[in-house]
Amino acid sequence: MVQFYLDAERLPAFVAHLMAQKTVIAPHAKGQKSFTFETVAEPDQVVLDYPRVMQSIRKFFLPPKEELLTFDLTENSYETTEVEPIDAIFLGVHSYDVAAVGRLDYNFSVGSPEKNYLTRRQGAVFVGVSFVPDSYHFSGSVNIRPEDPTGCDIFLTKLFEGYVLEVHTPTGEELIKGFDMPAHDAGRPATGHFQQHIYVPQTRLSEIMEQSYDNDVWAETAEQCVGCGTCNLVCPTCYCFNVDEAVDVTVTKGHRERHWDGCMLRKFSEVAGGEVFRESLAGRQRHRIFRKFKYISDTTGQPWCVGCGRCTAACPAHISIVGIVNRLISDHAQAVVAPI
Amino acid sequence: MAEKPRVAIFDFTGCEGCELNQLNFEDQLLDILAHVDIVEWREAMDDRAAEYDIAFVEGSLSTPDCITRINDIRRRTKVLVALGACAVQGGINGMKNTQAIEEVREEVYGEDKYLFPTLPALALHEVVKVDYNVRGCPMTQIEFLKLFTSLVMGKQPIEPDHAVCVDCKLKENECVYERGMICLGPVTRAGCDAQCPSVGQYCTGCRGLVTNPNLSGMEEILVEHGLSVDEAWKRLELYNANDLEGAR
Ligand code: SF4
Ligand code: SF4
Ligand code: SF4
Ligand code: SF4
Ligand code: SF4
Numbered sequence: 001m002v003q004f005y006l007d008a009e010r011l012p013a014f015v016a017h018l019m020a021q022k023t024v025i026a027p028h029a030k031g032q033k034s035f036t037f038e039t040v041a042e043p044d045q046v047v048l049d050y051p052r053v054m055q056s057i058r059k060f061f062l063p064p065k066e067e068l069l070t071f072d073l074t075e076n077s078y079e080t081t082e083v084e085p086i087d088a089i090f091l092g093v094h095s096y097d098v099a100a101v102g103r104l105d106y107n108f109s110v111g112s113p114e115k116n117y118l119t120r121r122q123g124a125v126f127v128g129v130s131f132v133p134d135s136y137h138f139s140g141s142v143n144i145r146p147e148d149p150t151g152c153d154i155f156l157t158k159l160f161e162g163y164v165l166e167v168h169t170p171t172g173e174e175l176i177k178g179f180d181m182p183a184h185d186a187g188r189p190a191t192g193h194f195q196q197h198i199y200v201p202q203t204r205l206s207e208i209m210e211q212s213y214d215n216d217v218w219a220e221t222a223e224q225c226v227g228c229g230t231c232n233l234v235c236p237t238c239y240c241f242n243v244d245e246a247v248d249v250t251v252t253k254g255h256r257e258r259h260w261d262g263c264m265l266r267k268f269s270e271v272a273g274g275e276v277f278r279e280s281l282a283g284r285q286r287h288r289i290f291r292k293f294k295y296i297s298d299t300t301g302q303p304w305c306v307g308c309g310r311c312t313a314a315c316p317a318h319i320s321i322v323g324i325v326n327r328l329i330s331d332h333a334q335a336v337v338a339p340i
Numbered sequence: 341m342a343e344k345p346r347v348a349i350f351d352f353t354g355c356e357g358c359e360l361n362q363l364n365f366e367d368q369l370l371d372i373l374a375h376v377d378i379v380e381w382r383e384a385m386d387d388r389a390a391e392y393d394i395a396f397v398e399g400s401l402s403t404p405d406c407i408t409r410i411n412d413i414r415r416r417t418k419v420l421v422a423l424g425a426c427a428v429q430g431g432i433n434g435m436k437n438t439q440a441i442e443e444v445r446e447e448v449y450g451e452d453k454y455l456f457p458t459l460p461a462l463a464l465h466e467v468v469k470v471d472y473n474v475r476g477c478p479m480t481q482i483e484f485l486k487l488f489t490s491l492v493m494g495k496q497p498i499e500p501d502h503a504v505c506v507d508c509k510l511k512e513n514e515c516v517y518e519r520g521m522i523c524l525g526p527v528t529r530a531g532c533d534a535q536c537p538s539v540g541q542y543c544t545g546c547r548g549l550v551t552n553p554n555l556s557g558m559e560e561i562l563v564e565h566g567l568s569v570d571e572a573w574k575r576l577e578l579y580n581a582n583d584l585e586g587a588r
Contacts, residue, residue, distance in 0.1 A: 031514030031540075055512045064510040226557045227550070228526040229502060233509035244498065247489045249371040254489075260510060265502045266551055281554065316505070316517065316526045316561050 003188075004181035007162040015043035015091065017179045022125070023088040025060065027053055037090070048092045048156070048163075051134045052308055056097040056236030058104060060086055061120045065259040068116075068243065072253045081255075083115070085122035089175070092129045092156075095148040096139040096306040100236030102151060103304055107239050107296075125171055128152035129163070130191045136309025138196035138322050144306055146191040157188040164188050196322045199329050202293070202303045209294040211335070212328045213286070221324060222281035224317040225264075231288065231311035231319070232262025237304050240268070263287050289324055345393035345492065348380035350413055352399030352406050353433055353461060357478040358424035359398050368485060375492045392417045394491055398479075400426040400433045401462040414468040419491065422464045423484070425477035425579050429548040432477065433461035434581035463582055472497055477546035477579060480532045500531040501551050504543050507534035516542045522565050524575065527553040545579045555587055 006014060018024045023039055026046040030036040035050040037057055055064075071078040101121075108117040130147040133140070140146075149155035153172035156163035164184050167173050200208070232238045242261040247254035261268055264285070269278035278284050292305035305321065312320045351359055365372065379389035395417035401410055414420060425431030464470050472491075474484045490497035504525035508515065516523050516537050524545035525537060536543050555576070562572035573588050 030512075032519050034514040034518060036512055054514070055509070059512070064512075222554075224554075224557050224560060226526045226554045226561065227503070227552075228505040230505050230509060230526075233506060246486060247493060249368045249485055249489060251375055251489055251492055260506075262506070265506065267501050279552075314515065316515075317557055 002167050003184040004165040004167075004176075005159075005162055005184040006156065006165045006181055009161075010181075011046070011048065011163075012043035014179060015040060015046050018089050018091065018127070018175060019043065021089070021175065024091050025057070025088050026091040030054070039088075040091075046092065048129050049158070050092075051131070052094070052137075052310060052313070053097075054310075054314075055234065056100055056308070056310075057090055057093060058100065058236050058239075060088075060090075061101070061104065061117055061124075062108075062239060062241070062260075065257055066116065068256045068258055070253065070255045073247070074252050083119045086120050087123040089125045089127060091127045093126055093152070094131045094308075095128060095146060095150065096137075096144045096308045097236055098126055098128055098151040099139075099144050099148075100306045100308070103237045103302070103306070104239055106300065107237075125175070126152045127154040127172075127175075128156065130155075130157045132158075132192045133194045133196075134309070135195050136313040137307060138194055138198060138309060139307030140194040141196075141198035141322075142202065142303045142305060142307045147188055158191060159189055196309070198307075198322055198325050202297060202301070205293045205303065205325070205329075206298050208328055208332045209290055211332055215328055215331055217324055217327045217331070218282035218286045221285050221319055225281050225285060225319055226317055227264055227266060227281050227284065228316060229262040229265040230314050230316065231321075232264050233260055234310040234314045235292075235305075236308060236310070237292070237306060238262060242268075263291065285319075285324075289321070292321070293325065344375060344377045346379045346389065346391070347376040347394045347396065348389065348392040348413075348417065349378070349396045350380070350398070350409075352397065352410070352427070353402040354399030354424060354426040354431070356398070358426075365481065365485075372488065390416065394419045394421060396421045396423050396474075397464055398423040398427050400430050401464065401467055402433060402459055404459065407459070407467055410464060410468050419471045420464070420468065421472045421474060421487065421491075422470045423474050424479040425475065425546050425548065426461075427464050428470075428473045428475050429580055430461050430463040430466075430582035431546075431579050434463075434577070434579070436461055438577060438581050461582075466582065473499060475529060475547040476532055480535075480547070482533070483531050500529060502530050503550055504528045504530045504532070504534050504537070504547075506530055507532075508537050510534075511538060513537050516540065517565065522562060522567065522575070524558075526561065527555070527558045527576075545576065547579075549580055549583055555584070 025037055026040050027035045027050050028038045028045055029047055035053045037053055040046055067081045069078050069080045108114040128149055133146060147157050149168055153169040155166045240261045241258045243258045245254060245256045266276060270276045293303050296304045379392060395413050401407055422428045426433050472487055474487055487497045507530045511534060513534060521542040523542040525543040527549055528543050528545045529547045529550050532547055559572050563569060577584055
């Protein structure tokens with residue numbers, strides 16, 4: 001594989017080179033300490049050194065709100081809202097967020113394929129960038145290293161005042177054509193250590209989860225959890241949505257819309273007649289954790305959590321997913337050593 | 341649609357901000373009027389009618405006379421809709437209920453207090469059956485329009501019951517806790533499109549609490565961010581004193 005050295009000073013020129021070919025979507029600073037993926041207007045506004053973006057690039061393929069169709073009540077007709085592929089370069093994506101897109105691809109293609117997501121997914125090009133784990137990242141525990149290029153056409157690994165640029169696909173080769181960079185042959189550095197770890201691999205987690213249905217941690221966590229749904233809504237592998245209809249004030253036309261939803265929210269489990277089948281916050285928390293480490297994982301062998309740390313970092317009650325999982329692991333280990 | 345629904349609008353104790361808010365629907369007012377007959381509205385007209393299909397009621401109930409009037413309205417209307425925080429959950433007016441009623445009378449009316457009988461400020465649902473709510477202080481316009489079209493079409497309106505945080509996440513707002521502010525969004529009912537956090541402000545809880553809020557969890561969050569337990573509850577009570585009675 002070919003490697004080049006991209007000096008940090010030449011980054012804006014590199015971004016401009018990409019912009020000459022396609023729309024570029026990359027991280028930008030937002031607010032006082034946050035980051036967000038946006039379409040690049042000014043190459044020098046791109047930030048490649050960031051801990052995590054508030055919302056992963058899922059928001060482009062599965063928008064927070066999207067119109068599915070419009071209808072006309074006077075003519076009794078409807079029209080499906082057309083969706084276009086996102087023909088863009090996603091620059092500066094972390095390995096866990098690329099992995100999360102892979103998980104969503106599975107969710108939206110297995111069973112009954114979901115047209116809107118799959119249409120938008122066509123055409124996306126990924127230029128990944130390595131990250132330095134902060135106190136919330138734990139993707140290493142789910143086999144996603146900071147410098148893992150899986151799924152990327154080009155990957156940038158931070159090295160001193162620049163990046164080792166690796167080309168992984170023919171698409172990547174096309175992208176750098178005409179942009180001169182010195183070759184690099186000194187390999188890539190590993191980019192730091194994780195401060196957070198889940199103690200056992202997924203191969204053992206399914207069984208541990210199986211034994212943890214009645215663990216006290218669910219009720220204990222529910223004392224702090226306020227059920228705000230933030231942990232679902234910031235998760236790059238969450239894909240739940242709800243569908244609503246709205247009629248405009250002329251009462252002649254309207255639209256059907258879908259928007260993100262989450263299993264920590266009370267109404268999520270409300271069914272016809274007003275019954276809520278997962279009323280307790282303890283039950284909802286267990287469901288969320290099982291969705292990440294058991295239910296889909298039992299079928300795929302993969303954890304459905306990519307270790308980005310967003311749910312913990314954004315939780316107003318500081319509920320830690322790593323804390324919960326490790327607690328289940330240690331309670332299970334003790335139960336095995338000393339059966340009651 | 342057969343006959344146009346007859347609509348009446350009433351106000352009780354409040355600032356009338358909610359009603360004025362309706363008058364601000366410049367772009368939509370004609371469309372609204374095309375679908376209903378407004379038969380009673382003190383603020384905008386003088387006619388009085390005997391019966392209505394929909395009564396929109398704003399403000400909380402704070403005198404014996406209010407109780408008589410709201411019962412009368414309830415008898416005359418098929419559907420009763422509470423408009424705004426005061427009507428839905430008591431709102432700011434509910435703050436007076438956290439103090440002794442005699443002191444409140446004295447404070448407001450001084451020596452004339454015996455001329456002005458007063459009650460604890462009550463939300464409409466504490467006295468009569470309320471069919472639907474339009475929350476917010478002042479009431480959230482988009483929610484009013486949604487409810488309005490649902491009622492005109494004879495459909496069951498959907499009332500949001502998730503935290504304001506959800507809408508913040510949908511809009512990818514930076515959480516105001518990141519800016520050192522204290523926000524009630526985690527237990528406040530959404531529907532305003534996270535109006536305040538979207539402009540860098542904290543949520544004061546004007547749309548009321550979500551169903552079954554974890555109040556001790558919220559208290560813990562507020563205390564962790566520097567409030568005393570007492571200050572934490574005062575914050576929560578700003579718009580929700582009636583719902584929080586006895587919860588502390
Ligand atoms: S973000 Fe935290 S408080 Fe909110 S629902 Fe999730 S675990 Fe509970
Ligand atoms: S569960 Fe939490 S840490 Fe895991 S992928 Fe989702 S947001 Fe990231
Ligand atoms: S809810 Fe707010 S705006 Fe409406 S009447 Fe009460 S104080 Fe005024
Ligand atoms: S700003 Fe308030 S409402 Fe928004 S996410 Fe933060 S706590 Fe929730
Ligand atoms: S953000 Fe909170 S205070 Fe602001 S309008 Fe919405 S519910 Fe009311």
